[in-house]
Amino acid sequence: MGFLRFIGFSVVRAWQGFWRNAMMSLATTATVVLMLVLLSGLYIVITGLNSGLTFIESKVGVTAQLVGKPDQPDLTSAQLDALITYTEALPGVKSVHYVSPDxxxxxxxxxxxxxGQKLELGKDPEHKISIYASIExxxxxxxxxxSVASTLHERPEVVQITTKQ
Structure with a gap:
């Protein structure tokens, strides 16, 4: 019972103190509210930056152009499967996708x-687009x-490496 009496006494004294020094109480309350708003704004900004960084990091990848002429890869399906299996086994590789010239x-x-543009593929051999097979x-x-790029660069099936960072 004494504890409840102490709590009641404390609440009454706090209420009286708030109204006796109303201006200072309002200034203190406003300062605390402002700090909480600033803190929540900082939290929102940091969360947004972390989300953006995670998104950008998820887009990092390596593209390896494979040997062969445009529209006509020189690799057999067995060689291609072996290269994909080798690449998937490398540390740090999440997935490997073969991209045909088509x-x-x-x-x-x-x-x-x-x-909003149309790709014009003219018949002129000077301006023909060369599209090669690759793995992403x-x-x-x-x-x-x-590390992945340097390892793949040593493979005979790979002509050129491009990293997306």
Whole structure:
């Protein structure tokens, strides 16, 4: 019973003190509210930056152009499967996707269509677009891009490496 009496006494004294020094009480309350608003704003900004960083890191990858002429890869399906299996076994590799020249051309057409343009593939051999077969590699850790790229660069099936960072 004494504890409840103490709580009641404390609440009454706090209420009286608040009204006796109303101006200071309002200033203190306003300061606390302002600090809480600033703190929540900082939390929102940090959360947004972390989300953006996670999104950007998820886009880091490696693309390996494969040997062969445009529209005519030189690799057999067994060689291609062996290269994909080898690449998937590398540390830091999340997934590997083979992109045929036809699929790459379709992607290019889609990019042009999204811009409101039409891809003109003329018959003139001087202006012909060369599209090669490639493998696209998504990484588990963006820091592994250089390691994966240097390992793949040693493979005879790979002509050129491009890292997306």
């Amino acid at each position: 699929e790459a051309l379709e992607r290019l057409k889609e990019v042009y269509a999204q811009r 590699i998504l990484l588990t850790d963006p820091k592994m891009a250089d």
